[in-house]
Structure formats: structure tokens, C-alpha cells
Amino acid sequence: MKKILFVTSEAYPLIKTGGLADVSGSLPIALKGLGHDVRILLPGYASAMAAGHFEQVRLLHGDGEIAILEGVLPGSTVPVWLLAHPQYFGRSGNPYLGPDGKPWPDNPERFSLLCHVAVEMAMNRLGLRWKPDIVHCNDWQTGLAPALLSDEPGRPATVFTIHNLAYQGVFPHETFVKLRLPNRFWSSQALEFYNQLSFIKGGLVFADRITTVSPHYAEEIQGEEFGAGLEGLLKHRRERLSGILNGIDADAWNPAIDPFIGTNFDIDSLEKRPANKAALQRAFKLAEDDGIVLMAWVGRLVQQKGIDLMIELLPKLIRMPIQLVIVGSGEARYEQILLHWARLYPDRIAVKLGYDEPSAHLIEAGTDLFLMPSRFEPCGLNQMYSQRYGAVPVVRHVGGLADTVDDANATNLTMGRATGVVFRDAAADDLFHALNRGFVLCQNKVLREKVQKAGMSKDFSWRQSAQRYLDLYDRAMADRLTADSLLRLDVET
Ligand code: ADP
Ligand code: GLC
Numbered sequence: 001m002k003k004i005l006f007v008t009s010e011a012y013p014l015i016k017t018g019g020l021a022d023v024s025g026s027l028p029i030a031l032k033g034l035g036h037d038v039r040i041l042l043p044g045y046a047s048a049m050a051a052g053h054f055e056q057v058r059l060l061h062g063d064g065e066i067a068i069l070e071g072v073l074p075g076s077t078v079p080v081w082l083l084a085h086p087q088y089f090g091r092s093g094n095p096y097l098g099p100d101g102k103p104w105p106d107n108p109e110r111f112s113l114l115c116h117v118a119v120e121m122a123m124n125r126l127g128l129r130w131k132p133d134i135v136h137c138n139d140w141q142t143g144l145a146p147a148l149l150s151d152e153p154g155r156p157a158t159v160f161t162i163h164n165l166a167y168q169g170v171f172p173h174e175t176f177v178k179l180r181l182p183n184r185f186w187s188s189q190a191l192e193f194y195n196q197l198s199f200i201k202g203g204l205v206f207a208d209r210i211t212t213v214s215p216h217y218a219e220e221i222q223g224e225e226f227g228a229g230l231e232g233l234l235k236h237r238r239e240r241l242s243g244i245l246n247g248i249d250a251d252a253w254n255p256a257i258d259p260f261i262g263t264n265f266d267i268d269s270l271e272k273r274p275a276n277k278a279a280l281q282r283a284f285k286l287a288e289d290d291g292i293v294l295m296a297w298v299g300r301l302v303q304q305k306g307i308d309l310m311i312e313l314l315p316k317l318i319r320m321p322i323q324l325v326i327v328g329s330g331e332a333r334y335e336q337i338l339l340h341w342a343r344l345y346p347d348r349i350a351v352k353l354g355y356d357e358p359s360a361h362l363i364e365a366g367t368d369l370f371l372m373p374s375r376f377e378p379c380g381l382n383q384m385y386s387q388r389y390g391a392v393p394v395v396r397h398v399g400g401l402a403d404t405v406d407d408a409n410a411t412n413l414t415m416g417r418a419t420g421v422v423f424r425d426a427a428a429d430d431l432f433h434a435l436n437r438g439f440v441l442c443q444n445k446v447l448r449e450k451v452q453k454a455g456m457s458k459d460f461s462w463r464q465s466a467q468r469y470l471d472l473y474d475r476a477m478a479d480r481l482t483a484d485s486l487l488r489l490d491v492e493t
Contacts, residue, residue: 002473004031004038005132005156007118009111009141011040012249013074014048015095016355018300019246019381020139020163023213026249027469028078030462034470039130041118043110044069044084046092054082058126064088066117068126081128083117085110101332108175111199115144122149122156132156134473137207140169140200147185147202157476159469160203162212164378165221165228166304169199193229204233208476210241211469213379214400218243226376226399240479244469245403246379247462248388253364255389260361265390267456270449273365273390280366283359284350286323293442294323295435296367296391298360298382301330301338306373306396311337312428313435318345320439325367327352327359364389369438373423373431377401383420387455392448393420394431394438404460408441408451419455 010016012025028038042048044067054071069082083089088110098104117126122145124131136159137145146158176186176197185191191201204210212218220226222235234241251257256266263275274290281288301307311334317324318341326338326349335353342351352359360382364370370386372395379400383393387405395401405420412418421441423434441448 002036002134002470003130003132004028004036004134004136004473005041005118005122006038006136006138007041007114007142007145008138009043009095009114011042011073011080014042014051014080015045017094017096019379022249022381023163023246024138025073026247026252026462027466028073029076029249030247030466031469032076032078034466036470039079039081039132040073041081041083041114041121043089043095043114044082045089045095048082049084052080054080056084057081058128060126066113068117068128081121083114085113088113108169108171108179108197108199111141111169112144112179115142115148115202118142118145119148119152123152123154133477134159136161136469136473137203139163140167140198140203143169143199143202143204144181144191145202146206146208147191150206151182155480157209157473157480158207159209159211159472159476160207162200162203162210162217162221162378164304165200165212165226165230166376167200168193168228168230171197171199173197200230201233204230204237208240208479209472210234210237211472212241212243213246214403215243215245216402217376217378217399220376220399242472244465244472245400246381246384247465248381248384248460250388250461253361253385253388255365258361258365260358261365263365265365267390267453270390270452276362276366277368278366280325280362281323283362284325284352285346286325286350287347292321292323293369293439294325294367295369295371295394295438296325296327296363297371298327298363299372301326301328301334303331304375304377305330306375306426306431307334309373309426309428309431310371313432314341314349316432317435318348320436322348322439324349325352325363326350327354327356327363329353329355364391367391368442369394369421369435371435372396372401373426373434374398374401375426380404384460387419387458388460390452390456392438392441392451392455394434395420395422396426396431397422397424406454408437408447413447413450416450417454418451419458420451 008024010021012021054069058068060066067084265272377399407422408418
């Protein structure tokens with residue numbers, strides 16, 4: 001049995017802004033299910049504290065009063081430690097952004113505190129009587145932890161998972177000084193990135209193992225197009241870098257028991273699915289018509305997701321007999337244009353801004369096509385939910401989308417393995433061509449059902465991927481031991 005400290009800045013259902021929360025809320029449960037002792041460390045955001053039952057177990061003094069609260073991840077037996085610091089985490093709203101949509105100015109201090117506390121926990125110095133074998137960190141908010149731990153004799157092994165390389169936690173040199181980080185970290189071989197402080201480099205340089213959330217993305221980030229300036233470093237560490245595909249919470253996303261949808265169904269009762277399409281059309285005040293092809297989007301309205309390509313296409317798309325539902329939030333300029341289109345065509349285009357979990361489920365259960373034309377996509381979860389729910393995903397051949405969706409080309413259709421429509425270039429014309437293919441597929445009942453069933457029979461659960469993490473933890477522990485013995489050799493010679 002391994003002891004794993006899972007450090008993250010979000011975990012469903014306590015706090016969620018995106019897929020990181022889904023992963024942090026389901027991978028630890030899967031690891032626990034395989035017999036391991038996993039505990040989550042998460043900032044004690046006001047909403048997270050209110051979303052579960054937590055009790056204070058430690059009170060520490062440092063930069064303000066810091067409390068460690070203990071509880072479990074709701075719906076599971078996985079222990080959660082919340083790091084409560086009223087000044088840093090007590091505020092309401094988005095965990096990373098202020099009401100003006102800009103990052104909270106004290107983000108470096110907030111997440112540096114998270115990393116320092118992770119180190120103290122990892123070294124069993126907080127009186128919690130528990131020392132992990134592995135510290136598993138996620139994204140830039142936790143990046144300083146592997147760096148700070150690298151100096152600790154007898155430390156646990158460290159694993160750093162990249163969920164999105166585009167977010168790096170880069171701050172000016174003053175921040176490095178303010179955070180009182182050791183001077184030797186100010187080097188391009190450590191945390192310095194073009195004269196700035198990079199949190200993510202803490203993970204990429206110092207972790208015993210680096211993972212990312214799909215095999216395809218693990219390759220892509222070693223090149224210039226997707227490497228976000230860090231491709232050199234990642235290439236250099238490629239022996240320690242691997243891609244492990246995310247799983248999904250197969251209970252929360254199961255059309256047979258999903259409480260958010262009116263008509264439950266499974267692979268053997270696909271004929272019930274159209275009732276959800278009608279419910280979706282009603283909920284979004286679109287014309288109720290099973291004959292019209294319904295396309296939908298759930299996700300952040302940002303360039304990464306290719307929302308700009310969708311917008312560019314709207315004048316062409318609207319000439320086709322289709323409906324479009326969009327649920328998401330993101331950049332104001334995209335939100336405004338989409339609202340404008342929804343006002344122009346109220347019975348054809350519906351836009352709901354904001355975060356809406358029930359709608360996300362209803363959309364998966366009712367839409368014909370699910371759109372994910374991402375410019376890059378480390379893994380992506382919605383395309384997996386779509387396949388599970390009999391919605392046909394239309395995706396670009398990048399990252400985890402390439403690893404999880406099989407194109408409805410002639411060969412794949414014949415072999416019965418086509419599960420969606422895949423296109424190559426991030427260009428509106430290519431997307432249009434793909435949407436047309438999806439549209440035609442939806443008109444062909446037999447082929448469409450074949451594609452739906454192939455998607456619905458895929459296993460996207462955590463079973464295999466959780467085992468891959470366990471194997472990786474073994475390797476990380478072995479590597480760390482090697483590093484220790486090398487160090488001893490240095491001392492002796
Ligand atoms: P990312 O983490 O890059 O945003 P993912 O596909 O990995 O993309 O995960 C996004 C998760 O957030 C999914 O569970 C998706 O359903 C959910 N989501 C995103 N935007 C919304 C929204 N506006 N309403 C409800 N759920 C959303
Ligand atoms: C990030 C990525 C997304 C991935 C998620 C969970 O937010 O953008 O592709 O699925 O993390 O790993």
C-alpha cells in the first residue's frame with residue numbers, strides 16, 4: 001500500500017473551474033479503490049469549506065493564522081485536508097480570478113503557501129502523524145513543492161502532472177524576492193524563465209516524474225507548436241515524461257443513472273435518447289423537432305477551445321437546417337458575439353453564459369453532435385462524456401482528443417470502431433467540412449447508431465489509468481532512491 005499526498009488547487013465537488021477538478025475528484029477515489037492511502041491537500045476556499053464537513057485539526061502560525069481542516073471528499077472516503085487562511089482563501093468567487101476577470105494579485109503568495117504547507121505535510125512536520133511515499137502535484141499552483149522538497153533529506157518521491165502547459169504561473173523577479181525563495185533557484189536551470197519566476201518550472205525541473213494527461217499531448221509539448229516555450233526543458237527530461245490518459249467518473253457520467261436527465265438510457269435502449277433531445281430543445285427554448293440536427297458546446301469560451309473558429313463559421317452554419325446550444329463562459333468579446341447571434345436567431349441558437357452542471361449533463365444526453373474544435377487539448381473530458389452518452393463528438397486531431405476519438409472514415413466505419421468526426425487543421429473551413437460530415441452522419445440512422453454504440457461501449461473509467469499512475473509512482477520512488485544514493489556517493493568521494 002502506498003501513501004500518496006495529492007496536492008491540487010481544485011477538486012470536484014468542493015471547487016471546480018475545469019477538468020482539473022474532475023480529475024482531482026476522481027483519480028484519488030480510483031487509487032483508494034485499488035487499496036492505497038491517498039489524501040488530498042486543497043486550499044480552503046470559502047465555497048470549498050461550505051461544500052463539505054470539515055474540522056480543524058491543526059492551527060499554525062506563519063504569515064497570518066493558518067489552520068488545517070480535515071474532512072472527506074463528499075461522496076467518498078478519501079480524506080481531504082483544507083488549508084485555511086482567511087486572508088488568502090476566505091474570499092468568495094473564482095479561485096484564481098477576481099471580479100474584474102484578472103488574476104488575484106496575491107496569487108503567488110496564495111499558492112506559494114499551498115506549496116510550503118505541502119512540503120511540511122510531506123515531511124510529516126505538522127503533527128498529522130502521516131508521511132507520504134509520494135507527493136503528486138498538479139499544475140503551476142503546486143509547482144514550487146517539488147522544488148522545495150528536492151532539498152529535503154529523506155523526502156517522498158515527487159510526481160508533477162501538467163494539465164495545461166499554457167498556464168505557467170509566471171511572475172516578475174520582485175515576486176521571487178518577496179516569496180523569499182532560496183537564491184540558488186534563480187537560475188534558468190531552476191525557476192527562472194526569461195528573467196521571471198516560473199512556478200511550473202518547479203515541477204518540470206525538480207519532480208522525479210512528469211506526466212501529462214494524454215500520450216499525444218506528452219509528445220506534442222516537446223515541440224515548438226505546443227511547448228509554450230518549455231519544449232526544450234521537456235525534451236531534455238523526456239525520459240521522465242509520460243502521458244497517462246485521464247479517466248472519467250463513470251458513476252457521475254452514466255446515462256443509465258444520471259439524475260440530471262429526465263430519461264435515462266443505455267446502449268440497449270438508445271431509442272429513449274430522443275426524449276432528452278426534446279427536453280434539451282425545450283429547456284433552451286428552441287423549436288422542438290427531432291428531425292433538425294442539434295449541435296452543442298459546453299466549455300470555456302477561449303481561443304484554446306477554438307470558439308473563434310465556431311464564431312467565424314456562424315454565418316455559414318446558420319444557412320444549414322441546424323440548431324446550436326452553447327453553455328460556457330470565458331472571454332467577454334466571445335460571450336458578446338454569441339449573445340448577439342442568439343438574439344438574431346432565438347429558435348435556432350441558444351447561449352447560456354456561466355457554469356451550469358445540470359445543463360452540461362442534459363446536453364450530453366440530448367445533443368446530436370458535440371463540438372470540440374480545440375487548438376490544443378491536453379486531454380479533454382467532454383468528448384469522453386459525449387461518447388458515453390451517445391452524442392457524436394466533432395473534434396480536432398490534437399492532444400487527448402486524438403487519443404480518444406476515432407474518425408468516422410470508411411475504414412473505421414467498416415471495422416465498427418468509428419466514434420466521432422475528427423479533423424486536422426485549426427481552420428474554419430476544416431471545421432465546417434467536419435460539421436458537414438457530422439450532419440450527414442446524423443441523417444443516416446444505421447451508420448449513426450453504429451458510431452453511437454461504438455462510443456458507448458468504450459471503457460473510459462479510471463481503472464487502467466489509475467494502475468498506470470501506481471506503476472509510475474513505483475518508478476518515481478526507485479528514481480528518487482537512485483538520486484539519494486548518488487548523493488551519498490558524492491559525499492563519500
Ligand atoms: P478544461 O479543463 O480545459 O476546461 P475539460 O474538457 O478537461 O476542459 O473539462 C471541462 C470540464 O468542465 C468538464 O467537466 C465540463 O463539462 C465542465 N464545464 C466547462 N464549462 C462548463 C460550463 N459552463 N458549465 C458546466 N460545465 C462546464
Ligand atoms: C486542463 C486541460 C484539459 C484536461 C484537464 C484535466 O484543464 O485543458 O484538456 O482535460 O486539464 O486534466
